[in-house]
Every structure is written in structure tokens, then in C-alpha cells.
Amino acid sequence: MGLQKMLCCLFVAACVGLISGSLTSCDEVRKVFQLRQIGPVKSLPKRPREGSDLQVCQSRNLTCCSKKMEERYQVAARRDVQNLLQTSSASLKFLISRNVAAFQESFESLIKASENHTNLVLQASYRNMAGEASGLVRELLTDVGLFLLGSELNVDDITSRFFDALFPLVYHHLINPSLSRVTPGYAECVRSARRDLSPFGAAPGVLANQIGRSGVGGRVLLQALHLGIEVINTTDHLVFSRECRRALLRMQYCPHCHGLTLSKPCMGYCLNVMRGCLASMAEVDLHWREFVRSLEGLSARMHGTQDLEQVLLGVHAVVHDAVAHGQRNGPHLSAQVYKVCGRPSRQPAQSVSGQQDGASIPLKAFIRETGNSLATRRKEFLNSLRLYRTFYGGLADQLCVNQLASADGLACWNGADVVKRYVTPAAPWSDSEVQKEKLRALHCSHLASLSVCLSPPPPFPWGTCPLLHPLGDLSSPPFPWGTCPLLRSPGGPVLSSI
Numbered sequence: 001m002g003l004q005k006m007l008c009c010l011f012v013a014a015c016v017g018l019i020s021g022s023l024t025s026c027d028e029v030r031k032v033f034q035l036r037q038i039g040p041v042k043s044l045p046k047r048p049r050e051g052s053d054l055q056v057c058q059s060r061n062l063t064c065c066s067k068k069m070e071e072r073y074q075v076a077a078r079r080d081v082q083n084l085l086q087t088s089s090a091s092l093k094f095l096i097s098r099n100v101a102a103f104q105e106s107f108e109s110l111i112k113a114s115e116n117h118t119n120l121v122l123q124a125s126y127r128n129m130a131g132e133a134s135g136l137v138r139e140l141l142t143d144v145g146l147f148l149l150g151s152e153l154n155v156d157d158i159t160s161r162f163f164d165a166l167f168p169l170v171y172h173h174l175i176n177p178s179l180s181r182v183t184p185g186y187a188e189c190v191r192s193a194r195r196d197l198s199p200f201g202a203a204p205g206v207l208a209n210q211i212g213r214s215g216v217g218g219r220v221l222l223q224a225l226h227l228g229i230e231v232i233n234t235t236d237h238l239v240f241s242r243e244c245r246r247a248l249l250r251m252q253y254c255p256h257c258h259g260l261t262l263s264k265p266c267m268g269y270c271l272n273v274m275r276g277c278l279a280s281m282a283e284v285d286l287h288w289r290e291f292v293r294s295l296e297g298l299s300a301r302m303h304g305t306q307d308l309e310q311v312l313l314g315v316h317a318v319v320h321d322a323v324a325h326g327q328r329n330g331p332h333l334s335a336q337v338y339k340v341c342g343r344p345s346r347q348p349a350q351s352v353s354g355q356q357d358g359a360s361i362p363l364k365a366f367i368r369e370t371g372n373s374l375a376t377r378r379k380e381f382l383n384s385l386r387l388y389r390t391f392y393g394g395l396a397d398q399l400c401v402n403q404l405a406s407a408d409g410l411a412c413w414n415g416a417d418v419v420k421r422y423v424t425p426a427a428p429w430s431d432s433e434v435q436k437e438k439l440r441a442l443h444c445s446h447l448a449s450l451s452v453c454l455s456p457p458p459p460f461p462w463g464t465c466p467l468l469h470p471l472g473d474l475s476s477p478p479f480p481w482g483t484c485p486l487l488r489s490p491g492g493p494v495l496s497s498i
Helices: 002-022 029-033 068-127 125-147 155-175 185-196 202-236 242-252 267-278 279-300 308-312 315-328 330-341 374-388 395-405 433-447
Strands: none
Touching: 068 125, 068 202, 068 242, 068 315, 068 330, 068 374, 068 395, 125 155, 125 202, 125 308, 125 315, 155 185, 155 202, 155 315, 155 330, 155 374, 185 330, 202 279, 202 308, 202 315, 267 279, 267 395, 279 374, 279 395, 308 330, 308 374
């Protein structure tokens, strides 16, 4: 222990000696300047000089810095911190990006499984029409997939188009199977009559409601994760104020001017500077915590009729029941069609062997694996995301502890000298309030994009996304950004709540 104290004292004495005027060479400074690619070394001082022209790294003693070097050091200090910000957030950004891709892949897999399962059921129960119906099933579920990925499709329209097109097939193959092929005009009349005759009972409304409720949850989840990535991208490219840039220069590179290329800032000094520079980022902390909490609430409500996986893998049952309902009411529907469209106009009979048969379509039943379910993926993702709940609030401390500052007990740079112990100033440095407002407004602008996913298409009449609230309780916004002055609908007034 005595030897360690002696070495520490000798190091401090040597450093103080350098600052006190015994600096005799700038070779080491030039070498580090070149290794860190801060700038060209041709114009760098070869020997210590007076630093009367320096703006930040001022000293009464000789220095190895010129004004041009000071400017380049300031750029380097800003670049170093921005690189550290990007490195620190890289794992968080990767976590979200990876899960966006995983959720999209899961949606696509479920869509395909739902299509295959529905076609299998139609093939087993209604073989004669299954081949023609397979194209309608594919179109229905393709549109559902587009809706999940953010397309501005209307769920009611998606399901209505499917059942409109399905009715002529049911009428021809199941209700009046003795008819030869009818003309396209008559088939179009039957299709148009579907909404008035309601041949499928409540099934169209049930399917639209289930897809709408569960689909909005998946849609909001993806859009919220994209929003999280946007917030990270914004903070990764933080624009520092003039005060912050000068403070970073003084902390990181001013010791180089005294030949102290290996010195690190004292922990307290580093925390003081970084908390000031990142004060605006700390403003994001409350919103980020609420963002994580809201994702947890959204996930908790995605069950039952709002469980996307359950709904998609149950489409076959709704379609089967709809066709069975139409078949049971065949005589009544046939009479109603005659009233609306008249007797069918027949085309010349064609060979039945030319009809596409569902058996020719390679289908594979979907086996649901619990470990790969959407609920399991969401749970694993949120368990990982919770580890980053306080990411923005503790970022300045994390950078100092892990990267920038000297370890406790070692000699360190306090902004003017190398010392053994740092004394915190009475008035800690802080970035300007203007900088805080700039970043706050910038994040507000990014978070305004969330209003897009909080305006679900029909059948939902609410102005807020029902999946982010307990049903029947829409009194308080799920996110704290409802009063953000930049949170406006396109061309519209300020939104009082999301």
C-alpha cells in the first residue's frame, strides 16, 4: 500500500511539473494527434509555445497546442462522445430492430398458416368449390397481412370483399349445384345481392371484428417499435451546444496541450460535464420509461379476442360456419336470389374435369408450437426491454463510469490540473435551457408519429387505439405526450390527448 501511494505521488508530482512549465517536447502530443486521426500533423508545434491565442485550453505556461489544434480537438471531442452514444445504444437498437423483424416474420408465418388451414377445411368439407375459393382466401389474408404492416386498408372492406366474392361460389356449388355455369353478369348480380340477403349470418361481422381488434394490437406494436428506433436515432445524433462542446474539449483534450496524453478526467468532473451535456437527453427518460410501460400494457391486453395468433388460426372456423349457414338456408336464399336477379342465364355446359380441384393444391396443416407463439415472443422481448427502462436517465453516468473517467483513487484531470482528489464545484455546469428545449421539441416531433397508430380504422369508432386502454376507460392517454405542442394531426389543431 505504501508503494502504491508513493507511485501515485510521483505521478502527480510529474504531472504538476509538466503543467508548471517543465514541458520540453511535444513529440508525444503529435504522435497521439496522428494516431487518433484528429488532423494533419504538419503544422503542429514541435516544441512547447506560448498559448495566448487559445480560447479554451488557456494556460500561463508553455503549451503544445495551437489555435488550429484546439479547433480540431473540439471536433474530435464531440465525435468521440457521439461515437460513445451510438455504441451505448447499439444493443438497445439491435434488440428492437431484431424484434421488429421477428414480429413481422411471425405475422407472415401466421398469415400463411391461416390460409393453408382454411383451404384444408374447405377442401375437406366443400371439395367442389375449394379450388375456386382458395384464391379468395389468399386475397383475404394477404390484405390482412398488409393491414398489420401498416397499410391504410379498412378491415370491414377486406372482409366484405371476401364474402361478396364467396357467395356466388356457395350459391352455384352448394345451393344450386344442378345449375351449369351461369353468365358472368348473373354471377355479379348474386355477388352484389350478398349484403342485402346476409347469406352468411353474423360471420362477416364476427370476422371483421376479430381481425380488427387483434390486428390493431399487432399493428400498434410494430409502429411503436419503429418509433422507439426513431427516438434512439435522434439521441444518437445529438447536436451539442457551444457550451457543451467547449466543456468536452476542456475535459478530454486540454490535458494533451500540457503533454498529459494518458490522463483521464476525474469521476466527479466527468459526471458534472456529461450530465450537463446530456441534460436534454435526461428529459427523455420519463417518456422512455412510460413508453416501456405502455408496451407492457399493450402486450397484456393482447389475449382472447385480441390475441392475433388465436384469431388468425381461427379464421377457418368462421369461414366454415359461414358457408354451412348459407347451405342450411339454401332454399330460402335461392328464392331471394330469384327475386333479385331472376332465373339464371346459363352458359354452354363445360366439362367438370376442367374445374380446378383443391386436391391439386399442396397444403400442409399448421402445427402450433407454444414456444414460438407471439405471446412468448412478446414476453421474451419485454423481459429484455425492461433492462433498458432507465437507459436515458443513467446514460451520462454510464459513459463516465465505463469509458471516460479515471478510476477512483488514481490521479485525474480536473479541468485545470492533475489532482489526487476532485472537489465538486459549488455550481455544477449545465447545458443551456435552449438546448433542452430543442431536443424536447425534436423528440416531441418524432413521438407525434404515434398518433397515426392511435387512429384505428373501422369497426372502431374511438379516437384512440382501444388496445392501449382497458375497454371502456379512455379518460387518460396511455402516453405522456398528449400535451406536446408539436403533436398535431396533419393540418389540424393541437391534440389535447392521444
